[in-house]
Structures are given as structure tokens and as C-alpha cells.
Amino acid sequence: MSNSRLEDRLVADGPGGAVLVHPPAGIDPELLKRGLDHPILAGVLRHLLEREAQAVGRPVAYYEDSP
Amino acid sequence: MLERSAARIGEHVATHKLRRIRVELHGGEPLLGGVDAALKQVSCVREAVRAAAGTPCDVRVSVQTNGTLLTEDVVSVLAAADVRVGVSLDGGRADHNKRRVDHAGRPAWEAATRGIARLARHPEIYAGLLCTIDLDMDPVDVYDSLMEFGPQALDFLLPHANWEYPPPGKGPSMAGSAPYGEWLSRIFDRWFDSGRYRTRIRLFAEIIGLLYGFPSRAEAVGLSAVVAVLVETDGSIEQVDSLRTAYAHASSTGMTIFENSFDDVLEHPGVAARQLGVDGLGEDCRRCPVVRVCGGGNYVHRYRKGSGFLNRSIYCSDLELLIRHIAHKMGPVLGSDSLLPD
Numbered sequence: 185m186s187n188s189r190l191e192d193r194l195v196a197d198g199p200g201g202a203v204l205v206h207p208p209a210g211i212d213p214e215l216l217k218r219g220l221d222h223p224i225l226a227g228v229l230r231h232l233l234e235r236e237a238q239a240v241g242r243p244v245a246y247y248e249d250s251p
Numbered sequence: 252m253l254e255r256s257a258a259r260i261g262e263h264v265a266t267h268k269l270r271r272i273r274v275e276l277h278g279g280e281p282l283l284g285g286v287d288a289a290l291k292q293v294s295c296v297r298e299a300v301r302a303a304a305g306t307p308c309d310v311r312v313s314v315q316t317n318g319t320l321l322t323e324d325v326v327s328v329l330a331a332a333d334v335r336v337g338v339s340l341d342g343g344r345a346d347h348n349k350r351r352v353d354h355a356g357r358p359a360w361e362a363a364t365r366g367i368a369r370l371a372r373h374p375e376i377y378a379g380l381l382c383t384i385d386l387d388m389d390p391v392d393v394y395d396s397l398m399e400f401g402p403q404a405l406d407f408l409l410p411h412a413n414w415e416y417p418p419p420g421k422g423p424s425m426a427g428s429a430p431y432g433e434w435l436s437r438i439f440d441r442w443f444d445s446g447r448y449r450t451r452i453r454l455f456a457e458i459i460g461l462l463y464g465f466p467s468r469a470e471a472v473g474l475s476a477v478v479a480v481l482v483e484t485d486g487s488i489e490q491v492d493s494l495r496t497a498y499a500h501a502s503s504t505g506m507t508i509f510e511n512s513f514d515d516v517l518e519h520p521g522v523a524a525r526q527l528g529v530d531g532l533g534e535d536c537r538r539c540p541v542v543r544v545c546g547g548g549n550y551v552h553r554y555r556k557g558s559g560f561l562n563r564s565i566y567c568s569d570l571e572l573l574i575r576h577i578a579h580k581m582g583p584v585l586g587s588d589s590l591l592p593d
């Protein structure tokens with residue numbers, strides 16, 4: 185897993201391969217970068233960044249009785 | 252019935268030009284009718300979406316099961332059909348699951364563990380484990396034992412309860428106590444301080460995301476609009492079935508797939524109330540310093556006779572404790588003490 189940084193961009197590795205995303209609006213990029221230095225926060229952030237990149241602003245379906 | 256449901260799903264995809272939808276096969280035990288019946292539903296939906304949608308749409312299908320019917324054949328067939336499988340357990344050991352029996356009333360544990368082991372050999376469809384919290388069990392023991400099954404995702408669910416029917420260990424006079432928040436915080440510490448990311452715990456991941464400012468994608472926390480409807484086997488369209496724990500017919504919309512589109516359901520007051528974010532919350536929550544993260548908790552847990560769902564959650568103190576605990580743990584890592592207002 186890599187936590188490479190490219191200027192204001194973050195590289196997040198995931199099951200579907202690496203995705204390159206901009207930090208979503210309203211989220212402090214500095215806090216994101218610091219989170220990527222923590223193993224658990226980095227794992228969570230990769231998941232959230234991929235999810236937001238795929239959602240492109242649309243709601244993401246969720247249902248509690250399914251993980 | 253099946254064709255009509257599938258056609259409604261296709262219609263919805265086409266209307267909104269959706270690129271991805273989730274279909275959950277959910278029970279009882281959805282595999283009880285046989286894997287072929289389940290797969291027939293899946294292919295019917297995929298076919299209807301292909302026929303109706305002008306653009307490609309990824310139909311992601313999941314099934315949530317107790318794991319007892321996951322034979323080698325069933326797992327292979329589900330994998331071939333790209334159906335993801337989640338398993339519900341009460342913990343990762345036999346004594347945690349004493350209350351779980353199969354459809355014939357036999358202890359479910361042995362068959363469930365064999366099923367999960369088979370599933371784990373197909374990580375591409377192993378969606379993870381769900382565990383409803385039982386305060387009588389040691390949280391770290393529950394977490395550690397579940398991790399032995401190698402889930403890529405895990406979630407701990409608060410037992411469905413409300414102000415009329417409080418959860419075990421939390422009577423009405425104990426509303427200020429936070430046993431569930433404390434229970435979850437112990438798992439959070441075990442997970443967060445482990446030094447290695449082995450699984451995503453949904454509730455914790457959502458709270459972390461909300462503290463950062465990401466939108467939530469969970470019913471348990473956050474202010475995102477509800478984006479799920481349920482189709483019953485008789486064709487009625489319902490809100491999420493957990494609402495039935497508040498009062499009889501609470502999930503009912505009076506609509507059916509024969510007469511209504513899924514867009515019609517948005518007109519239903521119960522669904523509309525869950526699209527309003529903070530404006531759909533009661534006074535206590537609207538004034539709460541952690542509302543942006545908590546969002547009043549799961550809608551179902553706010554119910555009280557007379558005021559309906561315009562209340563804080565029966566788990567209010569648990570949620571606040573957990574959220575503040577997570578913020579407190581994240582603060583030093585991020586060099587920030589302003590993730591939450593005081």
C-alpha cells in the first residue's frame with residue numbers, strides 16, 4: 185500500500201487499483217495527509233476517498249443489515 | 252411478482268440514469284428457498300436493468316445469511332454470479348452464538364463456521380460480518396474472535412430499541428448511562444491501536460469520515476438521506492424493515508410495485524422526513540454539539556409514543572460518548588483539537 189502524495193492530490197490504493205482523487209470539497213487536505221500516516225486512518229481514508237470518487241456526488245446506497 | 256419488481260428497478264435506473272445500484276437479498280434466511288431461487292431473482296433484476304437502462308449500470312447484489320447453508324456448491328455458484336455474501340454472527344465463538352439455530356432448530360454454529368471458511372476462500376464475494384451487540388459478552392473477545400474469520404468488513408449493530416422498548420442493560424431511568432458506547436469504545440481502541448489495518452469497521456469508519464467532513468453512508472450515524480426501499484414478497488413497497496421494531500406497520504407505505512414507482516415512495520412522509528438532514532430532527536438533536544456526526548443516530552431508535560421519531564436516540568449518551576472518544580483518539584494523530592465543538 186502506498187500513501188504517496190502529489191501536491192494537493194492523494195493517491196489511494198484499493199481493490200480496484202490505484203485511484204487518484206482530489207480531497208473532497210470542505211475537507212482539510214492537511215488533516216487528510218496526517219491521517220495517511222496512521223495505519224488505521226489511512227485504511228479508512230482510502231475507502232472513503234474511493235467511495236466518494238466513485239459516487240461523483242450521487243447518493244451511495246446503504247442498508248444497515250448488510251456489511 | 253419477481254418480473255414486476257425487476258421491471259420497477261429497471262424503470263428507476265432508467266429514469267435517473269443510475270450507474271450503480273445495490274440489491275440486497277434479505278430474509279429471514281434468503282438462501283432457505285435454495286440458491287437457484289436467489290439467483291433467478293438476481294438474473295431477473297440484471298436483465299430488467301439491461302433492458303430498461305440506456306447506459307450501463309453496475310448491479311451489485313448482496314445476500315445476508317446466517318451462513319449455515321453456505322456449502323461448497325452454493326458458495327461457488329454465488330461467486331460465479333458475482334453475488335457478495337455477508338454473514339450475521341453474535342461473536343466468533345460457539346458460546347457467543349448459543350442462541351443461533353438453523354431452520355430445523357439445530358445449533359447453527361458448526362455449519363456457520365464451515366460456511367464462512369468456504370466463503371473466505373472467495374474473498375471477492377466475502378462482504379464481511381455483522382454482529383449485534385450483546386453487553387453480556389466481552390467486547391474485545393467478541394472482536395478478536397470475529398477477526399479470526401478474516402472479514403474485510405465488520406459492523407457492530409446496536410440492538411433495535413426505542414424509548415418505549417429500551418435495549419437490554421439500559422432502562423428508561425438509565426438513559427444517561429452509556430454501556431453501549433463504552434462497549435464499542437473498547438473495540439475501537441483495540442482496532443485503532445493495533446498498528447495494522449485488517450478490516451473496516453463500518454460504524455467507526457463512518458464516524459471517522461464524518462469527523463473529517465465526509466458524508467455518511469450508514470443508517471447508524473450522520474445526516475445522509477435514506478436511499479433504500481424494501482420490496483416485500485407480496486409486492487408491497489416498504490421503508491426499511493427495522494422500522495417495524497417501533498410499532499406494527501411502521502414500515503408500511505401503502506404502495507406496491509403494481510401501482511407505484513420507487514419515486515412515488517419519496518412522497519411518503521416517513522421517507523420524506525429522512526431526506527431532510529438536520530431539519531428532520533427533534534429539538535434536542537438540532538441543538539446538540541455533535542449532531543453533524545451523530546445525526547440523531549438510527550432513525551428507528553428515536554421512537555417514542557406521542558412524539559414519534561422527533562426525539563433523540565435511546566442510545567444518545569452512547570453515541571455521544573463513542574463519537575467524543577473517537578475524536579479524542581484522532582486528535583493527537585491529526586494534530587487537531589477542533590474535530591468537535593465542546
Ligand code: SF4
Pocket residue numbers: 535536537539540541542545546547548563564566567568570571
Ligand atoms: S441523539 Fe443525542 S448525541 Fe445524537 S444528535 Fe441527538 S442529542 Fe446529539
